[in-house]
Structures are given as C-alpha cells and as structure tokens.
Amino acid sequence: MRYQCTVLKNELLAPGVHLISFEKCFPFKAGQMVTIALSVNGPKRLYSIASGEPEAVMSVIFDIKPEGALTPPFALIKPGDTIFCSQPQGSFLGSEEPAFWIASGTGIAPFRSMFRTGLSSNKTLIHGGRFLYSFYFQDELIAMKHNYIRCCTQESGAGIFEGRLTRYLRETPLPVLGFKYYLCGSAEMVVDTRDLLISRSIPFENIISEIYF
Numbered sequence: 001m002r003y004q005c006t007v008l009k010n011e012l013l014a015p016g017v018h019l020i021s022f023e024k025c026f027p028f029k030a031g032q033m034v035t036i037a038l039s040v041n042g043p044k045r046l047y048s049i050a051s052g053e054p055e056a057v058m059s060v061i062f063d064i065k066p067e068g069a070l071t072p073p074f075a076l077i078k079p080g081d082t083i084f085c086s087q088p089q090g091s092f093l094g095s096e097e098p099a100f101w102i103a104s105g106t107g108i109a110p111f112r113s114m115f116r117t118g119l120s121s122n123k124t125l126i127h128g129g130r131f132l133y134s135f136y137f138q139d140e141l142i143a144m145k146h147n148y149i150r151c152c153t154q155e156s157g158a159g160i161f162e163g164r165l166t167r168y169l170r171e172t173p174l175p176v177l178g179f180k181y182y183l184c185g186s187a188e189m190v191v192d193t194r195d196l197l198i199s200r201s202i203p204f205e206n207i208i209s210e211i212y213f
C-alpha cells in the first residue's frame with residue numbers, strides 16, 4: 001500500500017541536510033521507517049520517521065548523496081508537491097525501558113521520534129557528527145541535559161566531546177545489565193559500536209541495530 005502525501009515543508013537543517021514534513025496518512029510507532037518515492041515508478045528509498053507519534057505531521061531527515069537517485073531531486077521538493085510513502089515498517093521500536101540511544105549523522109532520526117513521543121526520561125542519547133552543525137536537533141534535545149552527548153570529530157565547542165562516539169564509549173563506564181543499546185546510522189559506526197559493546201560484556205540481545213546502507 002502506498003499513500004500519496006502532500007509535502008508541507010522542506011527545511012535546510014545544515015549544508016546538504018533536509019527535514020521534509022508531510023501530511024500524516026497513518027499512525028506509526030516511534031523508531032519505524034517508511035519507503036519514499038517521488039513518482040509512482042520512481043526509485044524508492046527507506047527513511048526513518050523523525051517526528052513523534054502524537055504529532056499531526058510526519059517528517060523525515062536525509063543528507064544529499066550527490067550521485068544518488070532520490071536525494072538530489074528530493075532536496076528540491078516544495079510545499080504542495082506529492083510524495084509516495086509506504087506504510088510504516090520495521091522493528092527498531094522505542095520502549096519505556098532504560099536505554100542508550102547511539103546515532104551517527106542522520107541516524108538521529110528515530111531517536112528524535114522517540115524523544116518527541118515522550119520516551120526519553122530514562123535514556124542517554126549519544127550523537128556523533130563531523131561538524132558543530134551536525135547536531136541537527138540540538139535545540140530541542142538539549143532538554144535531555146547531561147544525558148545528551150554530542151561527539152564531534154572535526155570541530156570543538158562548549159559542551160562537546162571531541163572525537164568519535166566510539167572513543168567516548170571506550171572512555172565511559174557502561175552498565176552491562178538492565179539497559180538496551182540502540183544503534184542507528186552508518187554501517188561503520190554500528191559495527192564498530194556493536195563490537196565495542198560485546199567486548200564490554202553487553203549481552204548481544206540487548207543491542208538493537210538499524211543500519212543505513
């Protein structure tokens with residue numbers, strides 16, 4: 001089943017990174033994704049939903065892949081245009097359990113959805129990015145106070161950990177039991193982080209991964 005949804009907003013969050021908001025055609029669970037196409041027979045790609053369950057509009061975030069089939073034209077979409085959106089899918093679901101939310105780049109999307117759904121009270125969010133502008137939703141996520149950690153590899157700034165998020169994790173005591181570890185983003189980050197968590201005796205069944213391939 002594909003829904004035709006009207007685009008409401010196209011916001012530039014950072015160079016080459018867009019937040020697209022569109023009319024909500026169906027309910028979903030925080031952490032789920034949809035496939036999006038710009039025409040009936042056009043290429044479709046997967047995107048995590050970045051808005052919260054109770055919100056009246058849906059949104060996704062993406063970075064432009066210059067040689068990509070979908071993201072260059074998607075970046076040009078305007079309010080009033082139509083996109084073709086699948087039903088929500090996926091098992092990377094937010095929960096009330098204590099957890100670490102670990103994201104690289106646009107992998108922050110499902111965690112923003114979980115945050116806006118009201119699931120952040122017993123969570124620690126660790127976001128890795130290259131530049132200070134890579135922390136796309138920091139204005140709202142800063143409400144998580146000391147449980148919101150930004151790891152930046154190319155720039156430094158107040159309250160920012162300098163280096164990769166895997167270095168942050170290596171230098172930080174992590175609870176072995178009683179916490180889930182959600183990982184979302186590039187294959188490199190997810191594989192490196194998963195290996196690191198396993199080496200720290202975190203049970204494999206407590207590690208939940210979503211790779212943006």
Ligand SMILES: Cc1cc2nc3c(=O)[nH]c(=O)nc-3n(C[C@H](O)[C@H](O)[C@H](O)COP(=O)(O)OP(=O)(O)OC[C@H]3O[C@@H](n4cnc5c(N)ncnc54)[C@H](O)[C@@H]3O)c2cc1C
Nearest residue numbers: 045046047048061062063065067068069070071106212213
């Ligand atoms: C479960 C899941 C959830 C995802 N959620 C998100 C999300 O929330 N946000 C997000 O940004 N991404 C997400 N992705 C990734 C997303 O689905 C797309 O893969 C991504 O946006 C690129 O789409 P594209 O059509 O522009 O690039 P594609 O056409 O798929 O190209 C992929 C890569 O190949 C390169 N390439 C393609 N053709 C050529 C060529 N001829 N020469 C050289 N290089 C080439 C492109 O530059 C690009 O780097 C998710 C993926 C998965 C699996």
